[in-house]
Amino acid sequence: MELFEECMETVDKCLTDSKMGKGSVRDVVLVGGSSRISKVQELLQDLFDGKDLCKSINPDEAVPYGASVQAAMLSEGIKNVPDLVLLGVTPLSLGILTKGDVMSVVIPRNTRIPVRKTQVCCNLDNQKRVPFSVYEGERARANDNNLLGSFVLSGLPPSPRGHPLDVSFAIDVNGILSVSTEEKTSGNKNEITIINDKDRLSTEEIGRLIQEAEKYRAEDKKFLRKANAMNSLGYYVYKMRNVLKKDISSLCSKEREKIDYAITKATNLLDDSKYQYEVEVFEDHHKELASFFESIASKIG
Structure with missing residues (x-):
């Protein structure tokens, strides 16, 4: 019975991936x-x-029948082919490596092609060059997915952390992927083009990656929550340091010592943890830091 239920789970996932409800299906x-x-x-x-x-089609002939129709449509010499539109989709999600080995998805799996999507990412303080690694796969960790290629955007003007960089993914009708990034202020840009038959996975390998993503879904969810908590805490510490560069003469010595200690503790936690702490440690420290900062915010000029 368990195997039969897994079959139905596959059908449910197919509906979810295609963003369709059961009521939208005309024929099964x-x-x-x-x-x-x-x-x-x-x-x-x-x-x-x-x-x-629908049982009017022989189950053993359905797939080869569809393949025959597609072959006929692709062949210019065959006439009287049904007026059909064949829509290609991305077999795996496409994205880039971000801080903490997180796979940031730009184009989700089963997106119709051709397609173009842009995501904004940010630099670090005065970062002159930003490396980009492009992956395909369904895992939360970038390195658990398939690396398609890498490139670097260089010559960036000095700017504080959080300066936006546009990252665009485009797939044409032939399945050729182009990834480009641009810094708007300077106009600096770079791109990489990935052909279908280069560094791409076979149908069997794609199936294996999808199965692995299902198998490790709970583990990936836990990893992603922890990575987000660490990144969120790190960014909050950065913002606090910038605020404290302002006039803090209105704070008493005890408050200054307390906030210095809180920032140092958070920094050490992030530097030394190597993911050994539970996610709640980072989330609780973030809340504690935010609560204390709110209590003194009105005193800071």
Whole structure:
């Protein structure tokens, strides 16, 4: 029974990936010999609220029939081909490596192509060059995914942390991926182009990565929460340091010592942790730091 339920989970995931509800499905077509199993048909019909299953196509012939139609459409010499539109999609999510080995997704899996999407990322203090690594996959850690290529945006003007950099992903009708980044102030830009047959995964490898993402979903969720908590705490410490560069003469010596201690403690926690602490440690320290800062904010000029 567990295997049958896994089949239904696959159907549910397919609907989720395609952003469709069960009510949007006009026909439920059985494909493959295993779809003849009566229990599979029963569960499938229940999943679609009693909708009749389409059995007019031989389950063993459905896939080759579709492949034949696509081949005919791609062949200029064959006439009388049905007027159909074939929409390609991205088999895996595409994104970049960000702080903490986090995979920041720019184009999600199953996005229709052609497509172009832009994401804004930020630099560090006075960073003159920013490296970019492009990955495909479904894991939260970038290095658990497939590296497609890397490039560097250099010649950046001196600027404080948080200066925006545009990162654009574009996939054309042939599946060719172009990744570009630009710093608007200077106009500096760089890009990389990734062809389908270069450093891309086979169908079997794509399937394996998707299965691994499902297997490690809970672990990845935990990793992502911790990475976000660490990054959030680090950015808050940075903002506090900038605020404290202002006139703090109105603070008493005890308040100054307390805030210096709090910032030092947070910095040491981030520098020494190497992810050995639980996520609650970072979240609680962030709340404690924010609460204390709010209590003295009105005194800072």
